[in-house]
Amino acid sequence: MGRTHVRGRACILRAIRQFIGWGYIHLALYSVLEPELWHNEWRALVAVSKAEGIMRKIRDGFGDTARPHYPWGLQGGMPRLWPSTQPV
Numbered sequence: 001m002g003r004t005h006v007r008g009r010a011c012i013l014r015a016i017r018q019f020i021g022w023g024y025i026h027l028a029l030y031s032v033l034e035p036e037l038w039h040n041e042w043r044a045l046v047a048v049s050k051a052e053g054i055m056r057k058i059r060d061g062f063g064d065t066a067r068p069h070y071p072w073g074l075q076g077g078m079p080r081l082w083p084s085t086q087p088v
Helices: 003-021 024-033 041-061
Strands: 074-076 079-080
Touching: 003 024, 024 041
Parallel strands: none
Antiparallel strands: 074 079
């Protein structure tokens, strides 16, 4: 692998991390799952939880034993939709 290729890949990976960190991915997901109330944190959390439940059923049905870690959830009884830098 050439040096240019390695640096290009590193640049792309940095851009992906930054794009995710800005919250655009989450905003797109909430906009699709809760189009009318995407800005309501509680409704978006409920929509994401329902989608995760469906995905869990699909993974279980196909025998997938991996469990992804999602950085959202309840924090102090209130929804926390945006990812934090601290582990949950």
